[in-house]
Amino acid sequence: MARATIGGVPRWDEGPLVGRASELARLxxxxxxxxxxRPSGVLVAGDAGAGKTRLLDELSRRAAERGVRVLTGHCIDLGDVGLPYLPFVDLLRPVAADPELAPVLARRPVLAGLLGGGSVPERPGPELGPPSPHRTLSPPDDDGRLQLFESVAGLxxxxxxxQPVLVVLEDLHWADRSSRDLLRYLLARLVDERVAVVASYRADDLHRRHPLRPLLAELVRLPGVERLALEPLPDADVQVLVRRLGSGLPGSTVEDVVARAEGNAFYAEELVAAGLTGEALPGALSDVLLARVEQLGPTAQQVLRVAAVAGRSVRHELVAAVGGQAPAELEAALAEAVHRHLLVVSDDGRYRFRHAxxxxxxxxxxxxxxxVRLHAAVAAQLAARPETGTAAERAHHLRESNDLPGALTASLEAANAARRVGAPAEQLQHLEAVLALWAAVPDAAERAGRPQEAVLLDTAAAARAVGDLHRAVALLHAAGELLGADGDREARARVHYTLAxxxxxxxxxxxxxxESSAALALVPAQPPSVVRTWAAATHARTSFALGRVPEATAAAEEALAAADALGLDSAWADTAVSLARGPAGGDAAVVRARLEEARARAERSGDADVETxxxxxxxxxxxxxxEVEExxxxxxxxxxxxxELNVEWSFYGAELRHLEVLTRHALGDWDGALAAADVLARVPEMAAHVRADGLLVLVGRGDPAAAERLEWARxxxxxxxxxxxxxVAITTAELELAVRDGDPETAVERARTADRRLQELWGPDRPVSLRLMATALAAVADAAAGARRAGxxxxxxxxxxxxEELAALGRAAGAAAVAAYGPLGREGRAWTTRLSAELARAQGAPAAELWRQAVAEFGYGHVYEQARSRLRLAEALLAGDDRAGAAAELAAAHEVAVRLGAGPLRTAVEALARRGRLDLPGVRAVEADAVFTPRETEVLALVAQGRTNRQIGAELFISEKTASVHVSNILAKLGAASRAEAVALAAARGLLSGG
Structure with a gap:
């Protein structure tokens, strides 16, 4: 496919292959x-731009790395002027140009004509015997080509x-007849030769009468030949590709490209270019797509235009009514569009475009x-026969035909329909359309049956349900401005408490x-009312958040009493949660009992927000x-x-998903945790932390994908x-990476910055700072230990x-949380102990008992952190010459690291086992006087200077990945768990250049 010239963005074929792992494995x-x-053949089918060439390039590279000779031939679209055997000439030219292979070619003079050095004989040569009986295809007609075919097969x-041979033939849909016959012969002829043949073709180019179709049907019946269809790339893979093609693209642009590309890599590449240049649809891409449309007859092109206006999927009756063609003419046009793979027939009988x-x-x-004319005609048909479409479709066509009053009415109908079926995202979309049309429709309020501020409140509720909180806030501010200072007091109060x-x-x-204070001031406490009750319930929540306990308690008591009097279960349940989660919530049993009652009342009320x-x-x-499992x-x-309530990505729906990720990670179900974090490739911004939570697993496993996700989150x-x-998710990942990379400066800076921001936003309620400080302390303790060993x-x-400063910050955060909310829970106590143990390690004390206590305390249910504490306990026991105890702790930590796929932890455990000469399954001790290759010596010197892998690669003219491999080898040879430790050990042994 011709490609547009794209400036300023990388190409898809630059860098690692994205997706297609299973297809590559099959090839x-x-x-x-x-x-x-065992020779074999694969016919790779895929639409234009699906990634056939990129996949075959990667296959060729991997095959060459395995010692396979790769011969590649390309078919070219030359219209009616075909060059016979062109792809085979292409793939044999490197053979002819190789002096070492000249004798092989010389033994087959018939190939000289094929390669331009002679002529192909017109009569068959000596009888060569039939192909193997194991193959079912007959040889080609005896027209002088058999000797040529056998010569190619023999070569x-x-x-x-x-050495094994991989033959790659690209764009078989453009192959001439002679090349198709030769391919047919080869796949039938090869029996025990070490040859694989892989041929690609465009599935969307194979219309019903395409000459390749019968050949493909024959070939797939051969033993050893299979068809591999390249389906569209999953959205997650397209997102990776788009972010690589357009580094720094806004999230909205990435999401738009992913949605529009529909799994097609070439389309994604062109759309990224459009995103950078401001084009709606890149001209080159539009030309490529329209070129296929222009191959149709005039009637079929008109049918496509009608279908395009009607929608991605369209009924036959609608196309017939709007297009105006005679039935026979319409059916012939539709058949032409379907056979040319521009339209496809869905299971429900509708026609839809093959690609959006x-x-x-x-x-x-x-x-x-x-x-405009076609939209109006479609809207008229939908109005005449409502059963053929929805209010949402009618609204779209009315808007595009400039019937704005009709579009507003239809959008209101569509919003109500979405509300009835519990589809808040669609309801929001339609209500936003209503608001956009409001100023242009003089009788909008009469059509809506309510004033604009009421529509704004409904729209804000829908935005809240789908997790778009910032949009909901903006809508509520707009409603408040419309009401003004003299507006209805209850309506204003509702705006204020909802905003709160x-x-x-x-x-x-x-x-x-x-805002909650303003709501209370607008509505009297007596007589009890729904608005006043919700204002009080909300005020209790906001007051507790600021530590204004007496004010919060008074508002909560009022709300509970009024909710009981009015039978307002939702407000009662919401207030009960605020009390239970507040500073005076009581012991766990009391809290749980109150929450269970609140759950029953919330479910009875039908308020999805309160129930979640x-x-x-x-x-x-x-x-x-x-109680992690609970x-x-x-x-x-x-x-x-x-x-069930269709609020999975509302605020509390996202928080539940967040907790699912954290608990699965703690319990050691890392695959489940990552699946929960990645359940949606695109999440509401408010729920971004859910996807960022996946960094816990990616960083813990040393997965390179962590870098890209971290960049997105930042x-x-x-x-x-x-x-x-x-x-918190970002900082945790950054700290873990700083520990892994021996970067204490970054660890200190990120931990302190995060703690300051947490104080600004959460005040004393920030026990998470204990975890952040303890993690940062690990990098600092490594640096202190390395400096100590180096003198x-x-x-x-x-x-x-x-x-000591980090430990003080962590303890202050813990003390503030205790003062405000009571004793820390099990996790908080475990991190407090870890903090003390890391401080002792930094100060040079083994602190075996502190590490033993950390192991015990993380036993509440955090498998990974318990294993990491075991590693440090083993280190402390080795310092005290308790080799048996250290071996037991390392074995337990190693089992967890292997089970979780926690590569960095496994590396650290095995490094300590080597250094301590301890038995560990599959780990071989390395002698203390291990020496390095010359390249490793150069890399070690740069590591000692604090260079990153990228900087090392740039200085030594190697790739960042190669530099990383050298660093890993150095750590393994020294038995070091970190770069800082490796430098210290190398310095102590005199292995640093110049040292």
Whole structure:
């Protein structure tokens, strides 16, 4: 396919292959089979741009790395002027140009004509015997070509005696007849030669009468020949590709490209270019798509235009009514479009475009008047026969035909329909359309049956349900401005308390309290009313968040009494949660009993937001008590209920998912944790921390994908700096990477910055700082230990001082949480002990008892952190010469690391086992005087200078990946768990260059 010239963005074929892992594995299996003497063939089918060439390039590279000779031939579209055997001439030219292979070629003079050095004989040569009886295809007609065909087959067979051969034929849909016949012969002729043949073709080019179709039907019946269809790439893979092609693209642009590309890599590449240049649809891509449309007859092209306006999927009756063709003419046109793979027939009998961008290109090619006329005709048909479409479809066509009053009415109908079926995202979309049309429709309020501020409140509720909290806040502000200072007091109060609920969820605690106070001031306490009750319930929540306990308690008592009097179960349940989760909630049994009652009342009320808040409170209460399995049970049950209520990605739906990821990670179900984090490739910004939580697993496993996810999360955090849980997920990953890379400066800076921001947003309620400081301390303790081993007293003093400051910050955070909310839970106590143990390690004390205590305390249910504590305990026991105890702890930690796939932890455990000469399954001790290769010596010197892998690669003219391999080898040879430790050990042994 011709490609557009794209400036400023990388190409898809630059860098590692994205996706297609299973397809590549299947192709490599065929190569391996051929290398073992079992020749085979694969016919790779895929639409234009699906990635056939990129996949075959990667196959060729991998095959060459395995010692396979790769011969590649390309077919070219030359129209009616075909060059016979062109792809085979292409693949044999490197053979002819290789002096070492000249004797092989010389023994087959008939090939000289094929390669331009002679002529192909017109009569067959000596009888060569039929192909093997194991093959079912007959030889080609005896028209003088048999000798040529056998010569090609014999040449490949002889080459394969030296090394296996992979024959790659690209774009078989353009192959001439002679090449098709030769391919047919080869696949029938090869029996035990070490040859694999892989041929690609465009599935969307094979119309019913295409000459390749009968050949493919024959070939797939051969033993050893299979068809491999390249399906569209999953959205997650397209997202990876898009972010690589357009580094730094806004998230909205990435999501748009992913949605529009529909799994087609070439389309994604062109759309990224459009995103950088501002084009709606790249001209080159539009030209490619329209070129296929222009191959149709005039009637079929007109049918496509009607179908494009009607929608991605369209009924036959609608095309017939709008297009106006006679039945026979219409059916012939539709058949032509289907046979040319521009339209496909869905299971429900509708016609749909093979790809959404094809429809976009057809739409863009319409003249403005034609577009308006067709939309009006479609809208009229839908109005005449409502059963053929929905209100949403009718609204779209009315809007595009400039009937704005009709579009507003239809959008209201569509919003109500979405509300009735519990589809808040669609309801939001339609209500947003209503608001956009409001000013242009003079009688909008009469059509809506309510004033604009009421529509704004409904729209804000829908935005809240789908997790778009910032949009909901903006809509509520707009409603408040419309009401003004003299507006209805109850309506204004409703706006204020709803705003307070949303602001509290985006960490705007002071603003939330101001709004709930304003709501209370607008409505009297007597007589009890729904609005006053909710205002009081909300005020209790916002006051507790600021530590204003007496004010919060008074508002809560009022809300509970009024809710009971009015039978308002939702407000009662919401207030009960605020009391249970507040400072005076009581012991765990009392809290749980109150929450269970709240859950029953919330379910009875039908308020999805309150009910999911209760489920989350049950889960987080169990989690805070260290009952991890119970917390996971509540989280999964709450998520199931949120799905039933269609609020899975509302605020508390996302929080339940967040807890599911954390608990699965703690319990050692890392695959389940990552699946939960990645359940959606695109999540609402408010729920970004859920996807960022996947960093726990990616970083813990040393997965390179962590870097890309971390970059994505940082970009979002830069736009939303009050998203605390996103901040925590990012900082945790950054600290873990700093520990792994021996970068204590980064660890200290990130931990301190995060703690300052947590104090600003959460005040004393930040026990998570204990975990952050303890993790940062690990990097600082490594640096202090390395300086101590190297005899660097100044460096040791510096890092010990840093460790003491970090420990003080962590203890202050823990003490503040205790003062405000009572004793820490099991997890908090475990991290407090870890903090003390890491400080002792930094100060040079083994602290075996502290590490033993950390192992015991993380036994509440955090498998990974317990294993990491075992590693440090083993280190401390080795320092005390308790080799048996150290071996037992290392064995337990190793089992967990292997089971979780926690590569960095496994490396550290095995390094300590080597260094301590301890037995560990599969680990071989390395002698203390291990020496390095010359390249490793160069790399070690740069590591000692603090260079990153990328900097090392640039200085030594090697890739970053190669530099990483050298660093890993150095760590293994020294038995070091980190770069800092490796430098210290190498210095102590005199292995540093110049040392």
């Amino acid at each position: 490599l299996a065929h190569v391996d089979a051929a290398a073992a003497g 490949l067979g002889e080459l394969a005696t030296e 961008l094809l429809r976009e290109a057809v739409l863009a090619d319409l003249l403005p008047g034609e577009r 609920q949303l602001l509290s969820r985006i960490e705007e605690a002071a603003d939330a309290h101001r 808040r209760v489920w989350f409170s049950l889960a987080i209460t169990a989690h805070d008590c260290g 917390a996971l049970g509540y989280a999964t049950a709450g998520l199931a209920r949120a799905r 970009g979002l955090a830069a736009r939303w700096d009050t998203h605390v849980l996103l901040l 660097d007293t100044a460096g040791e003093a510096r890092w010990v001082a840093e460790a």
